[in-house]
Amino acid sequence: MIGPLFRVFASEQDPRDREELVVAQYKSLTKQIPLLYVILLSNAWMVALSHHGSAPVPLTLHIPVILTGLCVARLLRWRRRSQAEPSFSEASRSLRATTVLAGLLAAAFLAWGLTLYSYGTAFTQGQVAFFIGITVVGCIFCLIHLPLAALCAAVIVNIPFVVFLVSTGNQASIAVAVNIFLVSMAMLAILGTHYNDFASLIRERRRQRLKQAEIEDLAAENRWLANHDALTGLPNRHNFLAAIDAALSSVNARHAELFIAVVNLDGFRAVNDAFGNQDGDHVLMEAARRLGSKDDIDFMVFRLGGDEFGLVWQRPRNGVAAVLAECEEICASLAVPYPIGGVEARISATMGLSSSGTVAGCARSIHEAAQYALVHAKRNHRRGRVTLFTMDHQDAIRRHSILEQAMQTTDLDAELTLAFQPIVDVRSGLPIGFEALARWDSQDLGPVRPDEFIVVAERAGLANRLTCVLLAKVLAVAATWPAWLRLSFNLSMQDICSSDSVLRLVAILNRSGVDPGRIDFEITETAVVGDFDQLVEAVTVLRAMGAGISLDDFGTGYSTLWQVNRLPLDKIKVDRSFVTNINESTTGYKIVKSVIALCRDMKINCVIEGVETVEELDTLRELDCGLVQGYYYSRPLPADAVLGYIDATFAGTAVSRRSQNEPAEFPKPRRRNFAGRRQAARRPA
Structure with missing residues (x-):
């Protein structure tokens, strides 16, 4: 019967659970203990009044007044406590004091009741017994959330009182004693069960609160991450x-x-x-x-x-x-x-x-x-x-925006045309090939500059569409040229950003019937600093067909020498911004000189763009530059003027170059054995 109460004192608790439980006990007692004092005092005064005249005045008046003053003081104190939120230490001290005071008050009221018992009649003695029994039950109920205090009061009151009743030898008194004992034990068992449920409820409430706090913290963290950058801590x-x-x-x-x-x-x-x-x-x-x-x-x-x-x-x-x-x-x-x-x-x-x-x-x-x-x-x-x-x-x-709309609705195959600028061997002054340049003469907008519509096409995701149209056109023109004449063609980042785009280029090249070995595909440095692994894969596919690979506008982007070395390049084209005023600009001169030396060491050709004056050409000759391109030799030519330019350039030479497969003095791209290098790199050290 006392098992639940025993478990109350035997169970071990987490210190944090105990802190919460103590505060909860305190809050509960602020409501229950005032009621306890009301029950105790009302019953005590009923007993005192019923003994008035039969018992001495100190027992019926003085002692009840003293006990009443003590109880009222405690009642008022508990009422004040109910207005404030206690700390764990305050609650602990108050509960310990209440437990001690419960034992003292129980002993005081018991002693007072037993003293009155001897002055009354059988009826008043029964009233005293009822007072003691019902007061114990009330105390247990009111102290149900402070089981140690309830147990102290029950033990201090019931054991002496039961022994006293049994010692009278009166059968009715013994029966009352047995009833009080059994009821008290039952009440203590109920107290133990209820308190265990109360403690479990507090623990569960704490766990739920902690879980809710974790959820709120996680939500706050997610809100922070949704609005901030995790690396720098800045808003995103x-x-x-x-x-x-x-x-x-x-x-x-x-x-x-x-x-x-x-x-x-x-x-x-x-x-x-x-x-x-x-x-x-x-x-x-x-x-x-x-x-x-x-x-x-x-x-x-x-x-x-x-x-x-x-x-x-x-x-x-x-x-x-x-x-x-x-x-x-x-x-x-x-x-x-x-x-x-x-x-x-x-x-x-x-x-x-x-x-x-x-x-x-x-x-x-x-x-x-x-x-x-x-x-x-x-x-x-x-x-x-x-x-x-x-x-x-x-x-x-x-x-x-207007260009983009026009580009999406126009017949690009009908409106796009090509111009060709020669790439010239500095030593002989003769062309070895031409770079294809796109031109757009819109039916609605008129001529559109290449730097305009190419930028728009790249931004609108139409660059690969333009490339496919232009590549088919340029290959058709190249098929009419001498077999030794090379063709340079620019690729956009969108042309090499996926395997599907590369396969479209391969299909067009295969359908043309033009030897891929005559084609140099030019990629810009902006492509190098993009998805480099995809770039290497695309370049490898094109080079496997026999096509050459040139790095265009070198020096204007942010490619590293490590990246350049990983690419199977045949040429590096130096941007014209470094050639302009090369005779006055020490920086431009040094950069061009360094790139020429780099290409010589890498055994690849170097093409200098933007040569416009004889002074610039002479400086490049001094630097042992092999290939140049620019207005000094020719502006971009329409497709039908290319063969005429070749004839005019070769006029006066000993042999017509158009009758041969390839002029011996023209510098050939010196291909590096990348396959052998990759195999060597895979060998274990």
Whole structure:
């Protein structure tokens, strides 16, 4: 019967569960103990009044008054406690004091009751017995959430009282004693069961609360991750657009101006490839720190993804000059070398800037304008600088939109044409091949510049469609040329970004009947810093057919020598920006000299683009350059003028070159044995 109560004292509890249980016991007793004192005092005064006149006054008045004062004081104290939230230590002290006081009060009321028992009649003695028995039951109920106090009161009252009743020898008294004992035991058993359920409920409630707290913490963490970049801790792209929306509403209300900048780290991918992802992450974190390092910054910083960051300002109207100056300072700070493992990584930062004063519309429109300014800066050799989005850019966007619509609806096969610029051997002055250049004479828009429609095609995902049309056309022209004459053809990143695109090129080449060994496919450095593994796979397929591979516009992108060495190249074409003013520019001269030496060491040909003056040609001859291309020899020619140009060029030579398969003095691409190198690389050391 006392098993449940025994388990109350024998069970071990987690300290955190015990703390919660003690506080819960305390809160429960603030409601139950005042009721206990009301029951105790009302019963005691009924007994005192029934003995008035038969018992001494001190027993019927003085002692009840003293006990009443003590109980009322405790009752008021518990009422005050119910208004405050207790700590664990406060609750523990109060429960210990209550347990001790329960034993003392039980002994005091028992002694008072037994003293009165001898002064009454059989009826009043029965009332005393009832008082003691019912008071014990009430105490057990009211102290049900403090079992030790209830047990103390029951033991201190019941054992002496039962012994007293049994000692009287009266049969009725003995029966009352037995009843009191049995009821008390039953009540203690109920107390034990109820308290165990109460304790289990508190533990479960705590576990549920902890689980809920974990869920809330996880939800908060997910919300943070959804709005922040895990590496740098900066707000992310999602937060960026929301912040622009909020800032746009704010500046409109205050008649201010919103500025948005998109920052791209030029050369970061090369640093990441050279030093590894861990050091690349270090560079990104350092860049994020520099962006927010100034104490007086009044802009928000975001990481938009990869090596791209976003900045948001709110400034008074006509504050463009100040923002531009601040952006230049930011670019300069990001260009300071980054220490990595004892060496310094050097990158720059290009920034596109837009404002709500120039771009009307929503947050996304202003962001896209800043993005356009960034791309425009990179395409126009303004890396490491700030480019502000202007109305000229707005006009260009409209123009590009018109071009894109026209490109999607027009018959490209009918409107696209080709021009050919010769690639000339410097030593002989004779052409060894031609580079095919696209031209578009739109029926609706008129002639469209190549730099316009090629950019639009790449942005709209139409580049591969253009390439397929142009490749079929250029191969048809090349089939009419002498077999020794080579053809260079440019490929877009979209042409080599997937196996399907490469297979379309292979199919067109196979249908043409032109020897693939006469074709040089040119890829730009922007393709090299894209999906490099896919690029290697595409280049390997094309080269396996016999086609040559050239790296175009070398020096304008961010390919590394490691990447260049991994590609099975036949030629490197140096961008014309390094040739312009080569006689006055020491830097350009040194770069061209170094690239020529690099190609010589790699046993591949080097083609210098953009040669326009005899002085430039003489300088390149001094540097032992083999192949050149530029206006000095010829502007791009229509397809039907190529053979005439060849005849005119070879006029006066001893032998007609068109009658031979290949002129002996023309430099041939010296192919490297990449298959053997790869096999050697696979051999165990």
